[in-house]
Amino acid sequence: MDTNRNCKRCGERFVGRSDKIFCCDSCRNDYHNSLRRERNKGMNRVNGILSRNREIIRSLLSKGIESIDARELSMLAFDFDHFTSVDKRILGRTCYHIYEYYYYSANGEVHFSLKE
Numbered sequence: 001m002d003t004n005r006n007c008k009r010c011g012e013r014f015v016g017r018s019d020k021i022f023c024c025d026s027c028r029n030d031y032h033n034s035l036r037r038e039r040n041k042g043m044n045r046v047n048g049i050l051s052r053n054r055e056i057i058r059s060l061l062s063k064g065i066e067s068i069d070a071r072e073l074s075m076l077a078f079d080f081d082h083f084t085s086v087d088k089r090i091l092g093r094t095c096y097h098i099y100e101y102y103y104y105s106a107n108g109e110v111h112f113s114l115k116e
């Protein structure tokens with residue numbers, strides 16, 4: 001049975017099946033997209049930082065640059081607080097992984113490599 005009610009998204013009055021809560025597909029999609037955006041906000045922020053770090057390393061390696069002064073790397077907006085994992089595999093050095101890349105610091109220089 002059709003009933004008259006207000007759309008949960010836009011508040012417009014509409015007529016439809018009693019279990020219908022949105023006036024149209026667009027309102028239903030907008031509503032669920034905004035819930036998902038809100039739910040994923042923190043994750044998206046971290047993913048953005050990791051993605052930027054990865055792109056910085058990828059770009060440097062593509063220019064043949066395998067190490068860089070840590071301060072220069074900071075100036076490129078590299079964020080040392082975010083990485084995908086960490087280990088001490090290479091000569092007892094702490095290696096930080098960013099997806100398929102890793103880096104470690106030695107004497108103020110940061111060395112990068114692509115994982116094998």
Ligand SMILES: [Zn+2]
Pocket residue numbers: 007008009010011012022023024027
């Ligand atoms: Zn609506």
